[in-house]
Amino acid sequence: MSTTAAEALAALADTETLLLGGVELPPQPAAHAPAPAAAPAVAGPAEPIYDDETADDIQGHVIPGFNKDFQQFLFLRFGDVDEARTWLAGLAPQVATMRDVLGFRREFRARRLMEGIREPDMTSTWLAVAFSHRGISSLASAEQADAFGEESFRQGLSARSTYLGDATDPAEPGHRSNWVVGGPDNEADALVVLAADQPEDLRSAVQRVRDAAESHGISVQFSQMGATLPGELTGHEHFGFKDGISQPGVRGRLSNRPDDEITPRYLDSGSPHAKLFAKPGQSLVWPGQFLLGEPRQSPQDPVQPAEPAANFPGWARRGSYLVCRRLNQDVLAFWQFAADAGEQLGVSPVHFASTLVGRWPNGAPLMRSPETADAALAGDEFANNHFLYNDVTRPSGLRPINGYPGDRFANAAGDLFAHVCPHAAHIRKVNPRDSGTDFGTPADTLLRLMLRRGIPYGEPIAGVSDPSPELVAAERGLMFVAYMSSIEDQFEFVTRRWANSAVQPNLGGHDPVIGQRDSRGDRTRTVQVRSADGELVDLTLSREWVRPTGGGYFFAPPISALTGALAGRG
């Protein structure tokens, strides 16, 4: 690794983010508080209400997500089916519900913004469970498993691997035959995700789950711990970039009480797109895009709901498909490329790397801060995701929020020709926002969004000066986890059609972060960037820095199914 690249990697330790503090969010009801009904702040179609019973049936990892600093992924293989069902009955009460997690998240978030700290003093330990087609076949029946209309789920990740651009040569480390789990011969039946705020809490929870599973003849095929990066890189992935800033806002409410939406709404009713966004840059999406059988997104109209899907067994309603990809990251290769290409273009490695991502390492978007990693912008959750790509972004128009000074940052200018943010930049590839795409309007793009729940694994090297040879050689990467109601129309669509394509959704190269390509053995990927004088430059990505090493397609059922259909009581 060159000195320039090593220095850029080490300098990530100095990544600066100025968090908001003293902000008092509009109160949301406690999860159990009764209150009179009230009209929503922004008029629009009625959104579904998830009362206590239904909110207790939806897994909390799906909505709103665990977002814990320490997580463990247990890939399980069943032995005796009756034993597995008994184990599952014992596990069911431990599964975190949407209502529990949402209540925790509301309080956690309010305290974080009020106290201006990343980690308020609140802890909990949560559990989620999901099953492969193979696992459901065992627990319920082959007929029940085949009743899932999602063909990709029925096939499994391994069967779809080369379609996703993974290596076709078995000699390549990313080939499915080399995966640690989820390959042709080592597909898991179930995936248990445990999450905690403290490592010791996680360890004891994992031990309890392992003991219970093994006592019922269930083997742990593979276990992977995930953990957030330390210090200033908390919430970042291993290349050093803040991850998970832009998540869709799920429509729906817990009750008719004021402000009892699943996703809090912060836009004033007079804001230009108050019906489309929950907060600046956070698109509102109907829950059926993530939960089977719920009202989903219309292909043409971003506000009105479309009919729910019905191509699944009845007991699976309000469950969600889970895509897991264990992605190895070669951090040194990424930063070496950034250093080399940056030198060629006359920009710093961190600036060039940020153009590949579309955000600076601290999360500040290039679209709003093209030249510097603005620390205040990065830490302002009402501003750091507020930008369009094609047109000048208008001010967001927030409801009054006590203590929030307002969005003080320069609005994003239109960047139709990708002078600021390349079309291939990771965040522009996977969510083109206001742009047209190869599949139509921004209304179609909302059909492609997923709820991402990933977390890094392995020892960090970002921010480390003079790393030891052992640290350099250590494996690290991302446990990519995402929920959706159609694997083919969401995860596979975004991966194959956008990230892996040089011409979709816009001409300009492959996604330089997650893009995979294997066209008859040719794994060459390219990216178009602008030189300092604005000329388009085609760069060939010299090495692969993200490789799949395992995973699976799973289904996270409603909690009631754990003691119902999946317990053989369908």
Place this chain on the structure above:
Amino acid sequence: MAIVQRFNTPGRLRDVSDDSPFLDAWQPVIDELIRDRVNLSGPGNSVDPSRVGLEVREHRTFTWTGFPRPLLMQHRDDRAAAFDEADRDRQNQPEYLEWFVTRTGGTISRVEFSCETPEYYKTLARTEPDELLALYKRVLRTSAVRREDLFTAGEYEPKNKWNTTKGIVHFIMQINSMKDLLGVQQEVPTAPDQDNPGDADVDVHDGYDPLPYFRPTAADARMNWDSWALTRTGQSVATIDAPGLYMIDWDDTGFEKPDGTPVADYWTVERGENGAALRLRYEVPEPEGFHVGDIRIGGRPVTTGGQIAEHIVMAAHIVVGTEQ
């Protein structure tokens, strides 16, 4: 000064000699389809590059997927139904890509794709009927085509048997044409009213404002959204010369032979060139010992031509600049 003096043929193909009357006849065909100047969205215009001077600053390529988006939306939960319906009738193929499937013993052995417009062939029929016949024979690789197969009472019949039941030469779907391509590029945003579309202008500041948008095809939305965003910057847009539609990319990632290994390159550009094909054939060479229908894409057997079309990316090109 106008940047186009004389519109070229799609792909700059030369099916006729340089002194053919076809070339003179082609110019007014295009000219009639482009208005001098249409205000689109914001201050910029769509202009006729043969009549309005333009200082070109950028080129823009619109890309979209060749498989019909309307069918995927109509059959959101049953993709097999969408593929079956697309193959059943070329009227179901509205994304400026049409295809013809040949089967051998019930298995797909060849899929031919075309994005050639009826206007080109009609003009050829009117000015160079002998060349039209020769072209049909060349494209279809058969000498069986007869002049009377192509003409009815002296008029060219686009839906003749060689361009319907026995093969494909050019578009027959009613909204796949040069007229529609250039027409879409001159459309303005209208009030989003599903029951009464197309009347009032709307106040558009960004890509969310024209929503909802009820035309279901990917191609129309793609061209509208890009053109409108471009003219909102104050610049004007115009078709490149030559106006036309192209297959810009085809992706066989994840296509596997019966033995599970990756396929070889079975694509043949029959008209146009790589990155700008007007006619494309997908067929396994005989020595390989299997057919297209024996290939699996992402683990799924190929039973329809649409499964191949899904991996073809279409394109149209424009220039962007300041009016002079």
